[in-house]
Amino acid sequence: MKLEITHKELQKMHQHAEADYPNECCGFFYGQDQEGEIRQVQFVQQVDNAKEGDQSRRFQIDPNDYRKAEKYAIDHDLDLLGVYHSHPDHPAEPSEHDRKVAMPWFSYVIVSVQNGKAAATRSWRLNDERQFDEETISEKELSTS
Template sequence: MKLVLNESPLKKMHAHAEADYPNECCGFFYGQADEIRTVTTVREVKNAKEGDQRRRFQISPRDYQQAEKFALEHDLDLLGVYHSHPDHPAEPSEHDRKVAMPWFSYIIISVQDGKATTTRSWRLNEDRQFEEESIEQTELHRT
């Protein structure tokens, strides 16, 4: 499993994660899904989690619907969800695993003291366990 992440979308995710610190941020990423997934576009969404957002995020059903509509309108594949882990590693929690959907990639950005430090991607396997997906960073071809 491999995810190609263009520089501009990665910068947008990092900026969003740093801006929302100490809370978790969240959003969608899009691109082309062939044997290798290539991320070209990022869209932020509001963390809809009520209460403490420092350890949880939630995406509203309406935001998921709008994400799917955006993908169709722009001839893109909705590849997955990104979110941040403030002052925690870029590893999925048990809660992340329970709410994850098959096929999606899940990018997690560790934000330490307000600075994005580590970015990793994960996908569910057939046993509903996360497996890490390698990330290759490239120059931007499209936004």
């Protein structure tokens, strides 16, 4: 499993994570799924963290934002590939809460933000046992052909 993302879109995730620090940020990413093995991310879209109360340890995406994301994917002939969020001053590894609320098929990109700066970015996908397997992330410029 591999997630290919352009430098520009990866930077959007990092900038969002740094801007929302010390709170968790969240957003969606879209692109093309190549038969489940390679996912090419073409567009990143940030959304507001809808979590009430302390946002430094949790994020929540409003159901209306999910509906808008699904519509955007359909309208632009893209796959809604997954969700990204940040872990302020924590590793880019999914928490137990992340696992419990994760949906099959989606990729989950986590940006670790240490002292306000994006430090590590990793991607995860649920397996059939509802455990996370890590996906390889590679920066790639997508062809224009």
